[in-house]
Amino acid sequence: MNIAIIGYGKMGKSIEKIAKIRNHQISFFSNKSPCNISLKNADVAVEFSCPDSAFNNINICIENNIPVVCGTTGWLEKFHLIKDICKKKNGTFLYSSNFSIGMNIFYEINHKLSKLLFPYSINYEIKIEEIHHKEKMDRPSGTALVLAKNIINNKMKKTWILDKKKTKNQILIISKRLDNETGIHRVLYQSKIENIEIKHQAYNREGFATGAIIAAEWIKDKKGIFSMKEVLGI
The missing domain is CATH 3.30.360.10 (Dihydrodipicolinate Reductase; domain 2)
Structure with a gap:
């Protein structure tokens, strides 16, 4: 699976590490918002950026028909807008405040x-x-x-x-x-x-990164709006 990592700080680097351990490829990584060209080869995007960028990043992914897993917090006053966009575009979006x-x-x-x-x-x-x-x-x-x-x-x-x-x-x-x-x-x-x-x-970020990659694997061929409850069946 080709994964785009949006937000390449400490968490993004942990996600990259776990993704490679689980035999995935990284098609894109950046701290900047992606464009349609940078997402061209991605099967799934994993978004861990900052509150000011999250909404725009998620919207770009949905507009380009890329399933997106988001763990950025502090932007949820716009969550309802993303839900509306996702439903309108028949997209795929999974959010969790904590992927552990x-x-x-x-x-x-x-x-x-x-x-x-x-x-x-x-x-x-x-x-x-x-x-x-x-x-x-x-x-x-x-x-x-x-x-x-x-x-x-x-x-x-x-x-x-x-x-x-x-x-x-x-x-x-x-x-x-x-x-x-x-x-x-x-x-x-x-x-x-x-x-x-x-x-x-x-104790470290690997638990969050592992959960995010498991979520990305889970949503790859699905449509809709999800949480970790569906991923874990709880």
């Missing part, structure tokens, strides 16, 4: 836990802590927002708040940026009588 297989299972654990705790939700305060490297642009992380939204969808809390004093109906998200920290996410359900804590820690 372990984290996607972690999402499901958190979703199930908050659902089980819902009847007793008045007794629990909820806090999410996320820690990443200093180069990460968005705050809080897209992964932390997915964790919070799963809890909100189960009606345990009404909204989230970042690094501030919260009310009982809010989830507190604490964001930290430290040198060389790949990614830690911790969810704490706390009451006066007990604490329940779940945690995911990534």
Whole structure:
């Protein structure tokens, strides 16, 4: 399979490494937006750029009938526009805030836990802590927002708040940026009588890159809008 890598930073280089280990070819790699000529030989594009570029990059891929896997966070106010474009063009788009297989299972654990705790939700305060490297642009992380939204969808809390004093109906998200920290996410359900804590820690980028390549392999001949839930069958 020929893969175009859009966004050739640390994550892009990790994706290149894993793609070659899995016997794929890299047809294009750049930090700049591609054109139709640069995408000519690509079977799939993997997009890990920056929030300001993601929408344009994804749109170019869909316009050129290239299935695209995107892991860029911080641009989701335009997600509905990409969905509309994808449907109109009969394209292929897969988005995830985190491609780690372990984290996607972690999402499901958190979703199930908050659902089980819902009847007793008045007794629990909820806090999410996320820690990443200093180069990460968005705050809080897209992964932390997915964790919070799963809890909100189960009606345990009404909204989230970042690094501030919260009310009982809010989830507190604490964001930290430290040198060389790949990614830690911790969810704490706390009451006066007990604490329940779940945690995911990534040691390097290879887990994210592997998941992205698995997703690219999965969508190659499909049409539609997908997530890692479909890829992993969860």
